[in-house]
Amino acid sequence: QVQLVESGGGLVQAGGSLRLSCAASGSIFSVNVMGWYRQAPGNQRELVATITRDGSTNYADSVKGRFTISRDNAKNTVYLQMNSLKPEDTADYYCNADIWPFINSGRYYEYWGQGTQVTVSS
Numbered sequence: 001q002v003q004l005v006e007s008g009g010g011l012v013q014a015g016g017s018l019r020l021s022c023a024a025s026g027s028i029f030s031v032n033v034m035g036w037y038r039q040a041p042g043n044q045r046e047l048v049a050t051i052t053r054d055g056s057t058n059y060a061d062s063v064k065g066r067f068t069i070s071r072d073n074a075k076n077t078v079y080l081q082m083n084s085l086k087p088e089d090t091a092d093y094y095c096n097a098d099i100w101p102f103i104n105s106g107r108y109y110e111y112w113g114q115g116t117q118v119t120v121s122s
Contacts, residue, residue, distance in 0.1 A: 009116030022095030032098040034078040038091035
C-alpha cells in the first residue's frame with residue numbers, strides 16, 4: 001500500500017512564503033515523476049510543477065520564478081517552495097507521484113495525496 005502525505009500548508013499574507021512537503025511511503029520499488037497540482041474552489045485541478053527522478057522540472061506559467069520544486073530521492077519526498085505568494089495562489093495543493101510498487105508490478109501507477117490547504121490573504 002502506497003501513501004502520499006502532504007504537509008506545510010496554511011495561511012500566509014500576500015508576498016509571504018510557504019514550503020510544502022510530500023513523502024511517499026509504503027511498498028515502493030521506484031518513483032518516477034513527482035509533482036504538485038492545485039485546485040481552487042469552483043476550478044479544475046491544475047498543474048503547478050513536476051520534477052523527474054533526474055531533476056528535470058516543469059512549471060505552470062503562473063508560478064514560474066516564484067515557486068521551486070525539488071525532491072529527495074533517498075527519502076521519496078518532493079518539496080514545493082512557494083515565494084511571493086499571491087491571493088490567486090489560494091487552493092488545495094495535491095501531491096502526485098508515479099510509483100512502481102513492487103519489482104514485478106510491470107508498470108508505474110499514479111498516486112495522489114489527500115491535499116493540503118494554502119490560503120493567501122491580501
